[in-house]
Amino acid sequence: MRTVYVNGQFVPEGEAKVSVFDRGFLFADGVYEVTSVLGGKLIDFAGHAARLRRSLGELEMRMPVEEDELLDIHRELVRINEIDEGMVYLQVTRGAAADRDFAYPGEEVEPTLVLFTQSKPGLADSPAARAGIKVISIPDARWGRRDIKTVQLLYPSMGKMMAKAAGADDAWMVEDGAVTEGTSNNAYIVKDGTIVTRQLGTEILHGITRAAVLRFAREAQMKVEERAFTIEEAQAADEAFITSASTFVLPVVEIDGTAIGAGAPGPVAKRLREIYLEESRKAGI
Structure with missing residues (x-):
């Protein structure tokens, strides 16, 4: 079973939980990135991180963690899940407000951060x-x-x-x-x-x-x-x-x-x- 990352915790995928009131689920109010892995290493991570910051900025959302920590999370998932060739998927949403509302919630609502890996042997030799x-x-x-x-x-x-x-x-x-x-x-x-x-x-x-x-x-x-x-x-x-x-x-x-x-x-x-x-x-x- 894969290990995934949800809001600060590395957990088995079967135990991962996100609120039903999360705006990513209710409004597609979120952004994502996919970083490829070749030979156990991340490809173009800096570019993906920069685009993530831009996407969040355009939607007036904040980065849930600093870029260095984000890199550490990516590397840890690659290590734990033994990914040689594959991808790391990252999603940030505006978070889960107390109830469903079209208006954005306030700053007190923390963004939701989810990452998971996908193993794709033969990714380069397609x-x-x-x-x-x-x-x-x-x-x-x-x-x-x-x-x-x-x-x-x-x-x-x-x-x-x-x-x-x-x-x-x-x-x-x-x-x-x-x-x-x-x-x-x-x-x-x-x-x-x-x-x-x-x-x-x-x-x-x-x-x-x-x-x-x-x-x-x-x-x-x-x-x-x-x-x-x-x-x-x-x-x-x-x-x-x-x-x-x-x-x-x-x-x-x-x-x-x-x-x-x-x-x-x-x-x-x-x-x-x-x-x-x-x-x-x-x-x-």
């Missing part, structure tokens, strides 16, 4: 990375502040199920004719050697893996263009791929039934995945 994935396009029906990593993930979950029903692996969301992002990842295409991905804004999540991959791409002298693109443009691209903390760099080989390029993972996505994994392993903490 069969999906070798074969590529298929995606469909769906309308983007989410709220307008996707730059805040909130726990309100119902529509992305619906998108995953739409993809599954269509015999695909994931969905890319489209708004005003342009791709925003995948259900749980940032989206990219490659055309004539140029990597194209949507610019940062409130329309997409500011991916930590996205930032690292774009930095590595520029360091490798690859051309990067941050702008919106359409599904039609993606279908005519030489390559496509996604990035996220749990998939790293993952090639996309089909969009809405149209093969991308040769219908197999392309050289740019392959190389970026190699660089990301190599650099991340070296920088893990």
Whole structure:
């Protein structure tokens, strides 16, 4: 049985408890982060911690613990649960007020902090990375502040199920004719050697893996263009791929039934995945 962390205590998962009045449960009033683990070390922890602070600030919530303590909690969970490859999930909510109320509770209510691990052997050597994935396009029906990593993930979950029903692996969301992002990842295409991905804004999540991959791409002298693109443009691209903390760099080989390029993972996505994994392993903490 896994050990999880709940509000200052490490407990067996079967004994973990959160109040029924917790605002994360009642209002999705909370944020989260997922940090990957490779070789027992945390990948991009500083980036995830910085984004957590930003998300909390945008929602006028406070950090429940200092960053050093947060790192210690992550490391202890990885150690206790013997995670070699996998993820650490973190969630902060506004806490549990005395009763249900749309208005925020006062400062006397402590935030809820929950963390747990997921063991994913073979995370780095993913069969999906070798074969590529298929995606469909769906309308983007989410709220307008996707730059805040909130726990309100119902529509992305619906998108995953739409993809599954269509015999695909994931969905890319489209708004005003342009791709925003995948259900749980940032989206990219490659055309004539140029990597194209949507610019940062409130329309997409500011991916930590996205930032690292774009930095590595520029360091490798690859051309990067941050702008919106359409599904039609993606279908005519030489390559496509996604990035996220749990998939790293993952090639996309089909969009809405149209093969991308040769219908197999392309050289740019392959190389970026190699660089990301190599650099991340070296920088893990």
